[in-house]
Amino acid sequence: MLAVPCMAQRNEEASAASNGIFPKGKLGPSDNFTGKAWNYGLVAADSTLTTVLGNVYFEPGARSHWHTHPAGQILVITDGSGYHQIKGQPRKTLKKGDVVTCPPDVLHWHGAGPQTGMQQLYIVPNTEKGIVKWMQAVTDEEYNNPK
Template identity: 90%
Template sequence: MLAAPCMAQRHEKPSDASNGIFPKGQPGPADNFTGKAWNYGLVPADSTLTTLVGNVYFEPGARSHWHTHPAGQILVITDGSGYHQIKGQPRQTVKKGDVVTCPPNVMHWHGAGPDTGMQQLYIVPNTEKGIVEWMQAVTDEEYTNPK
C-alpha cells in the first residue's frame, strides 16, 4: 500500500479584533480618544501591587489622544493591528504578538489602523508615581502620516 501524506486545510477568516478574550468594557471618554475605544479593567491600581492592568479595544480608526505615564507603560497587542507613536519619532505599525514599551514621561499615542480594529493589554507600573496625563487629540494628519 502506498500512503499519501494528508495535509490539513485550514480556512481562517481574518481576525475580528472585537472578539477578544475579555469583555468590551466601558466606552473610552471622547476627552481621551478619537473614535470608539472600549476599556476593561483587569487589575486595579492599589498600594500593594502598584500596577494597573487593563484591556482596550479600538475600533478601526480609533486612537488615544497624546498622553504620558509618569512610570511608563507596556502594551501587549493581543489581536488586530494598529499604530503606536512616540512624539518626534516615526509612527510604528503594531500587530498581534507585538510588545511596546513607552518610556516614563514620554508623550505618545496608540490605536487601531484605519481598516482593522486592535486589542491591547496595557500595563502601567509604579502607579504610586501617577497613572496618566492626557493631552491634545492626535490630528488626522498625525494619524495618517507615518513620519
C-alpha cells in the same frame, strides 16, 4: 514577536479584534480618545501591587490622544493591528504579538489602523507615581502620516 522601545496592517473583518477573551468594557471618553475605544480593567490601582492592568479594544480608526505615563507603560497587542507613535518620531505599525515599552514621561499615542481594530493589554507599573496625563487629540494628519 517584535519588542521595541515605545513602540502589518492586515485586511480582515473590522470586528475580528473585538472577539477577545475579555468583555468589551466601558467606552472611553471623547476627552481622551478619537473614535471608539473600549476599556476593561483587570487589575485596579492599589498600594500593594502598584500596577494597573487592563484591556482596550480600539475600533478601526480609533486612537488615544497624546499622553504620558509617569512611570511608563507596557502594551501587548493581542489581536488586530494598529499604530504607536512617540512625539517627534516616525509612526510604528503594530500587529498581534508585538510588545511596546513606553518610557516614563514620554509623549505618545496608540490606536487601531483605519481598516482593522486592535486589541491590547496595557500594564502601568508604579502607580504611586501616577497613572496617565492626557494631552491634545492626535490630528487626522498626524494619524495618517507615517513620518
